[in-house]
Amino acid sequence: MFEELKKTVLKSIPEYNWLTVDQKEFVSKKIEKMKIHALYTNLSDLEKKENNSAIHRYTMEKFNYYWNKIHAIRARYLDRIRNYLSPSDVSLSPLPAFMPSAYYQRQENRIYVSAEFLQPPLYTDGGDISSKFGSLGFVLGHEVLHSISVIGIRWDENGNILNSEFSTALSNKIIAKTDCLQEQYGKDESTRHKVKKSDSLDEIVADSGAITMSFKTYKRLSSKLAGHGSQDPDATHKHDQSLFHHFAQ
Known part of the structure; x- marks a missing residue:
């Protein structure tokens, strides 16, 4: 799932016309080199x-x-x-360590995921592709997006913090693209006072990007699994709904 989500993000980067060629290359390189440390190793x-x-x-x-x-x-x-x-x-x-946890480590450009995620409601053995990407896929996508969000973008693909005009300009561009999210969350009394904070904004961007990338990945893989056969529109719609149902859980 992790590698498939990375593929989706990498395919989406060329569509970001508001980024320069150098900035797209930087973001792509960071996603390509990102690793994941899952489950227990000892x-x-x-x-x-x-x-x-x-x-x-x-x-x-x-x-x-x-x-x-x-x-x-x-x-x-x-x-x-x-x-x-x-x-x-x-x-x-x-x-x-027995509590479910997932986080992005900027200094390593690596995502850490504990084994406890592999239990309901986040993961069910034998679950279909829509349920997996609506739950665990969203969690992984959220952490992937942290690497290129408001705060994470200031570290390079090797985990080195950047204090340059390049990183500042890139971070400012990303912040400028969050106006719609700030406006939306600013209307809610419970989030209005948080939306201007960098760490809160970083979480909002990661959430928004994660569900988009998770859904795109699910649709791409579903089409691939279906092959050239015709798909029942009603069944497809139900599977799409299932993804968002598991996301909401």
Whole structure:
């Protein structure tokens, strides 16, 4: 999914006529070199972390995401209390690895995704392509877009921060393109005071771009899977609706 989303973003960049050739090349290079670190890479470390944490006392339920989350939060606070009582017994889960998390690391140009995303409602084994791109696809797309959004664009493809006229001009161009989003979110009382902040605007841009790129990727792959056969318009419409339904969840 990650590579397919990258392909969609790369195909969209030439359409951004408001970018110069050099700016398009910079953005494309950054997307091309982006990597992903998913799941656990060291099983022994994972087992040690969970065995020494309060989370080991709870049984995770495969299809009960919210119950699992309650257990995880409870375990985190038990670990914290235990650490206060016995400073020598350092808690292994101040930021629990068993909680779903995904984030973009600018200094590495890499996305980190934990294994806990592979459970409902974000992921269902055997789910169709629309459900996958409406949920997990959106999450991945959100992190991909962070790399070329208001803040992330100031780092190059190797994770080096840029303090140049080039990066400033590019960042300002992106901000200028967010006027419609600022106007829309500015009408809501709960978001009006946040919309001018760079970090909030960065999240809004990533959300907006993510659902667009996720939908485009889903449509491209759906057409590819269908081949040259005719597609039932009603079935296609239902699948499209399914993507946005899973996004809303």
